[in-house]
Amino acid sequence: MSHQLKLFELEAEADTRDALSLLRNGATLVLSVSGGKDSDAMSHHLLEMREREGWTGDAVMLHADLGERVEWHQTPEYVRDLAKRKSVELHVVHWTHGDLIDRIWQRYYKDPSRPCWPSAKIRFCTSDMKRSPISRWIRNTFPTGNLICSMGIRALESNARSKKATFKTRQDCTAPTKGRFVYDWLPIHNWTERDVWDCIRKHGDIAHPAYRLEQPNQRLSCALCVLASLNDLINGAIHNPDTYREYCRIEAVTGYSFRKDFWLSDIQPSLLPQETLDAVQAHQRKTA
Known part of the structure; x- marks a missing residue:
């Protein structure tokens, strides 16, 4: 028997039903893409579901670029190609003070007595270089409305990721007084690596050159x-x-x-x- 993707299993979870309900009622879908296999598979899956169910809200891709000196040199072109293949508008955001290497040097010169590298416990590469620019773009681009920020994070990647909530309010963007509500969603949180590759093969078998x-x-x-x-x-x-x-x-x-x-x-x-x-x-x- 062929292996079947768990494409609809996510509808069985109560918190995920909330995300799907919002999308089915016109919420904007923001696909966070990195060039990695998990965000690729997530994008394939959600855009397929959007087309099949006729979601009326906009869909965009968002890529947080850590800088030319830091990213795989093929990544910018790969992400642009992904957006083109899926016929979705791509927006690229950056940290406003340089790239990740600049941030590491900044951290060192501010306090040479402490390690300057990011780590599992000190993820400033994520908080400063990805989450903050993405949140700023959302606030500047969408003054009102419901937005679902989907991320390709899977529970099996690490113990820390297994404990993440699959659906929650994005506090630094949500502004009820303005009528803007933003949510973080992990739609493939329960997928295995095999599920991811099966989904990619189904949608053209194209992946980043590093794979x-x-x-x-x-x-x-x-x-x-x-x-x-x-x-x-x-x-x-x-x-x-x-x-x-x-x-x-x-x-x-x-x-x-x-x-x-x-x-x-x-x-x-x-x-x-x-x-x-x-x-x-x-x-x-x-x-x-």
Whole structure:
């Protein structure tokens, strides 16, 4: 028996029914896309449902760009192509003070006594670089109405993500006095990775080039994410060497490793200038 996507299972959950009810009654659908497989599958699924059920509200795609030095270099074009294939208008937002590398340096110079990198507990890469620009765009673009911000977050990705509410009010955008109500929705929260790939294959079998490598990425975010697997970090370094060298220069200057007890400079040292290697090794000897 062929594997069946759980496309309609989400209607069984009470909180998800609220999101679908709003969309069926004309709410605007905002699809948050990153270039990764989960947001791709979510977009395919919801746009298919929108067409089938005749939702009358607008649908747009929104991409928070972390900066040319930080993203996989294919990501901007890939996201534009996704929007074109799905015939949906794409809006790209940015942090107004630079890119993620600028934010890391800013954090270091503000207080050199603390680690400057984002981490699982300190996700300023998400809060400052993604959520804040997206919320600002929503407030500036939609003065009134109901908006559903859908995100391709799945419970099986991590323990933290499994505990996330699948439907909740987005407090920094909702303004009842203006008649604007904004909600965050995780429509594929209960999907498996197999569900995701089945959905992508159903809709043309097109995915970000990082998933087509000899040792394909398991996940996709920025080129070198602090939460990425070793495989994905190696891919990111090899295929985005300028980004890798800049990240390793941060290690060399600040003395803070990319993750606790994990030096990014160690994974592809052949790509680095000798001065970076020497500085990192000096920091490693001190910490040892």
